[in-house]
Amino acid sequence: MSAELICFEQRCRARYPITGVIYNCPRCGGLLEATYDFQIEPARAKALWRERRTSNAPLEQSGVWRYRELIPFLDDYSGVVTLREGNTPLLDAPAAARYAALDRLTFKHQGFNPTGSFKDNGMTCGVAQALRLGMRRVACVSTGNTSASMAAYASAAGLQPIIFIPHGNISYGKLAQALEYGARTLQVEANFDQILALVRALAERLGIYLLNSINPFRIEGQKTIIIEMLDQRDWSPPDWIVLPGGNLGNTSAFGKALRELRELGFIAKMPRLAVVQAEGAAPFHDFMKQPGENAFRAVEHPETLATAIKIGDPVSWPKAWQEVAASGGMVAKVSEQEIADAKAVIGRCGIGCEPASAATLAGLRQLVAAGTIERGADVVAVLTGNVLKDPDYIYRYHTGELTSPTGAPIQSTFGNRPEVVPNDADRIAALLAER
Ligand code: F0G
Numbered sequence: 001m002s003a004e005l006i007c008f009e010q011r012c013r014a015r016y017p018i019t020g021v022i023y024n025c026p027r028c029g030g031l032l033e034a035t036y037d038f039q040i041e042p043a044r045a046k047a048l049w050r051e052r053r054t055s056n057a058p059l060e061q062s063g064v065w066r067y068r069e070l071i072p073f074l075d076d077y078s079g080v081v082t083l084r085e086g087n088t089p090l091l092d093a094p095a096a097a098r099y100a101a102l103d104r105l106t107f108k109h110q111g112f113n114p115t116g117s118f119k120d121n122g123m124t125c126g127v128a129q130a131l132r133l134g135m136r137r138v139a140c141v142s143t144g145n146t147s148a149s150m151a152a153y154a155s156a157a158g159l160q161p162i163i164f165i166p167h168g169n170i171s172y173g174k175l176a177q178a179l180e181y182g183a184r185t186l187q188v189e190a191n192f193d194q195i196l197a198l199v200r201a202l203a204e205r206l207g208i209y210l211l212n213s214i215n216p217f218r219i220e221g222q223k224t225i226i227i228e229m230l231d232q233r234d235w236s237p238p239d240w241i242v243l244p245g246g247n248l249g250n251t252s253a254f255g256k257a258l259r260e261l262r263e264l265g266f267i268a269k270m271p272r273l274a275v276v277q278a279e280g281a282a283p284f285h286d287f288m289k290q291p292g293e294n295a296f297r298a299v300e301h302p303e304t305l306a307t308a309i310k311i312g313d314p315v316s317w318p319k320a321w322q323e324v325a326a327s328g329g330m331v332a333k334v335s336e337q338e339i340a341d342a343k344a345v346i347g348r349c350g351i352g353c354e355p356a357s358a359a360t361l362a363g364l365r366q367l368v369a370a371g372t373i374e375r376g377a378d379v380v381a382v383l384t385g386n387v388l389k390d391p392d393y394i395y396r397y398h399t400g401e402l403t404s405p406t407g408a409p410i411q412s413t414f415g416n417r418p419e420v421v422p423n424d425a426d427r428i429a430a431l432l433a434e435r
Contacts, residue, residue: 003073005216006035008319018073021133023200023214031319032216033256040069042266049231050268063087064121064224067231070260071125071220079131081157086224087121089231090380093349100343100364103376107239107346108229110338111353111386115177118225118250118384119149125221126211127153135209137162139202141195142212143246143308144174145385150211151181162208164188164195170307171390173353192247193298193313213249214315222253223260229380230267237271240373242381244308244359245284247330248320250384255323271380273329274373275320276363278304278356281404282333284317291321303405305393306339308356308385330372336404338362339409340397344414347394352387 003104005016009030016022018034024395045257049067052060059065059077059230063086068077087293090106091252097105110118132137138154139162140146147163147170154161163178167187178185188195196212230237245251254273261267287295299312314320324331334342342365343358360381367373387394396402399417402410421428 002037004035005032007031008033008322019133019227021135021209023210024403029100031214031316033319034071034073034220036072038070038072038260038264040264042264045069046235046266058082058084059097061087062124063228064124064221067224067227067431070227070257071223073125073217073220074128074132080124080128081131081153082124083114083120083152083156085113085124086228088225088228090229091349091351093346093351095349096345096351096361099345100361101368101375102373102379104366104378105364105378107351108225108380109351109353109382109383110381111224111357111389115145115149115152115181116173116386116389117149117354118222118324118382119145120153121224122213122221122249122253123149123153123211124217125152125161126215126218126422127157127213129217130154130159130209130211131157133209135207136160137206137208138211139164139199139208140287141165141192142170143192144170145253145308145389146212147183147185148174148177148181151178151183153181160184162186164199165192166195169310172392173389190375191302192311193302196313196315199391212315213247213252219249219253219256222243222250223257225250225382226254226257227261230261235267237267237269238380239271239377240272240274240379242274242276242360242364242379244306244309244356244384245277245320246311246314246356248275248314248316249381251275252316252319252323255319255327258327259323273327274322274363274367275324275329275331276359277331277333278306278309278339278359279333280304280334281310281312283312284314284320285331285333287317288321288331291325305336305391305402305404306355306359308354309359330367332363332366334359334362334366336408337413338365339376340402341413344397344416346383348414351383353383354385354387354389355393357383357385
């Protein structure tokens with residue numbers, strides 16, 4: 001099995017050793033991806049992966065490493081650190097389907113991961129590569145989930161995690177995780193895009209391994225979200241896969257997974273990707289309306305309460321462009337109100353998610369209303385983060401205190417206020433008898 005890094009730019013396609021500490025093509029500056037000379041037979045691999053599910057071996061219990069034949073960048077798995085990431089459920093959500101005017105809807109809930117987001121799928125791979133390269137310190141800039149995940153995996157692996165976050169702009173749940181998992185935490189007075197530029201320069205200068213989603217090994221791990229989802233569906237592809245878009249690493253990973261699965265004969269049909277962005281941070285949406293070589297325009301001051309996707313200059317847009325186009329997909333944008341209401345609907349399904357994840361249902365509702373997605377379509381929406389990531393947002397929504405970044409109030413359409421009651425059985429009984 002040979003594994004290499006290859007420049008994603010079609011006119012370059014330069015190849016580099018898989019052990020190079022590089023994040024962009026040294027020749028043209030393009031994004032890199034892992035490429036393999038796969039030796040894998042679909043029927044055998046599918047049977048093997050099923051069998052591994054009953055194993056007690058840590059590597060087989062991981063919903064990432066179980067599928068290692070499709071992410072074969074390591075020569076040796078003895079150093080892999082797994083927190084049993086992946087293994088996230090497919091959940092039917094009839095009430096959410098009704099809200100989107102779909103006949104049925106399934107959520108693939110990545111919030112069931114060890115640190116509560118899909119980042120764990122990628123991070124176990126990124127940290128494995130850091131160990132293999134002999135790096136001692138790892139860094140990332142993050143809107144919160146990447147940092148929580150990197151902190152956990154790096155600490156578990158005995159590496160030092162150093163995280164950079166936009167000061168005052170990530171949820172407390174995520175910040176708390178980073179502190180608890182032992183990350184050196186630097187809150188920078190700048191936004192995500194500005195800090196990413198800073199950290200890229202610093203990583204090189206200080207010899208720290210960068211674990212943002214430009215890191216191609218994280219993308220490899222995130223491919224398994226799609227692989228596992230298809231395995232759970234007995235390899236029957238849905239018509240659409242819907243996901244939120246921020247830095248666009250996940251869009252790139254999903255597209256790569258589908259491309260490879262199709263080329264290798266695991267699936268006969270390509271699902272279409274629908275990426276959903278928040279209105280105030282939607283550069284990819286705007287670009288995809290009229291795409292072209294020099295047409296990408298960053299949003300200088302991105303704004304959204306869905307802080308996970310508050311990104312104006314997503315690094316992976318060239319990959320995401322190709323992948324969305326290759327899948328015959330599309331990009332939508334949704335308002336703060338639409339995200340907030342969709343999130344409450346997902347909550348009422350007994351499922352719950354963080355704000356960025358709810359952009360999926362909000363986007364679906366729009367796309368079905370516009371006739372882009374048919375009512376009878378088979379749709380999987382990926383919920384990227386756990387409901388407890390941002391409790392402050394939830395409390396404000398349900399009590400009518402949530403305001404959008406522009407200052408406009410957000411209606412608590414599905415509000416559910418807590419009630420203060422006296423310590424008095426009769427009065428409480430009377431209150432509960434009313435409804
Ligand atoms: N949903 C959640 C919950 C996220 O945390 C992110 C990204 C996204 C969606 C968007 O994914 O960047 O691959 O397009 N969070 C990153 C972070 C940026 O730092 O945690 P993307």
